[in-house]
Ligand SMILES: *[C@@H]1O[C@H](CO)[C@@H](O)[C@H](O)[C@H]1NC(C)=O
């Protein structure tokens with residue numbers, strides 16, 4: 001624990017009138033970063049969508065979501081049988097789990113205390129890099145809105161503890177971002193409706209080029225805005241093989257992955273690497289690690305990791321368990337740790353645990369240019 005942590009914590013304790021905040025010094029000391037702020041989609045959501053209005057909002061608020069969470073075994077809004085990738089990254093960084101969801105903290109009137117002492121999660125299931133993706137995914141907080149909510153949070157943090165303390169805190173904190181899959185699902189759906197050939201071989205087409213253009217400019221705008229607000233350490237999870245989730249596989253008569261969708265995602269990941277390298281060259285002090293979610297899925301053998309199923313949902317129904325949502329009464333696999341996928345779209349807790357481990361401190365090939373651990377430990381300039 002650096003001298004500054006102590007100072008900030010004392011300040012926070014004074015501000016928060018003691019009783020609201022019970023933090024043992026030991027808990028603080030194990031942390032590699034003072035706080036963590038999370039932006040993204042259902043792979044990272046820890047409950048924001050439960051507080052959004054609307055019938056179409058995707059919510060993991062029913063059994064059997066959360067069945068393997070310690071203690072309760074109850075749904076929390078995580079799209080998993082247990083913890084998700086944000087939780088496991090947080091655990092590696094020395095936290096108990098992901099910071100709480102922004103809308104949960106708001107409802108409990110505890111947003112600023114959490115923002116100052118451990119962080120906030122703005123991740124929202126269905127969210128995309130593009131605002132337009134919201135239409136295809138019910139209701140959610142798109143990436144741009146998540147960033148605006150963070151800006152408002154930061155202003156309130158400054159009002160509490162002052163601009164200098166907030167700048168110091170944010171510059172040393174971990175900003176986890178994982179978003180993009182929903183944009184590819186929405187794009188593929190739109191293309192399939194309007195034009196069945198476009199997704200197949202159209203990677204050079206104007207439509208696809210325009211899609212990439214918007215994705216990259218929106219992503220750049222989000223990272224740049226977070227940087228302006230004081231973020232310096234970005235742990236970014238790229239887009240995985242979206243064509244291999246059970247919900248997409250089941251559309252293929254052979255049950256195989258949708259190769260064209262995967263190619264689209266892989267090409268975007270290439271643009272993302274260039275984008276971040278470009279931003280790091282322009283924005284002094286910006287440090288980042290790209291977690292290669294695509295490469296991890298493509299180049300690790302699920303069988304070797306102890307999975308017996310890599311194509312089917314543990315919780316669901318019908319072919320590949322992918323024709324039904326994971327809702328009360330759904331079929332449940334016998335051993336949830338042996339399934340790569342929990343539901344028709346999302347990884348199981350064990351799959352999330354293994355990928356977070358790879359991003360944090362795993363083989364060099366799964367992060368670039370540095371690992372999440374190296375990013376956390378990096379000294380950056382404000
Ligand atoms: C379908 O998409 C392809 C590739 O984007 C394009 O060249 C073609 O003109 C489109 N066809 C129709 C009927 O829109």
Ligand SMILES: *[C@@H]1O[C@H](CO)[C@@H](O)[C@H](O)[C@H]1NC(C)=O
Nearest residue numbers: 252254255256257258259260
């Ligand atoms: C369906 O899966 C097979 C592999 O089993 C693959 O070769 C094929 O390209 C897939 N079809 C589509 C449309 O992606």
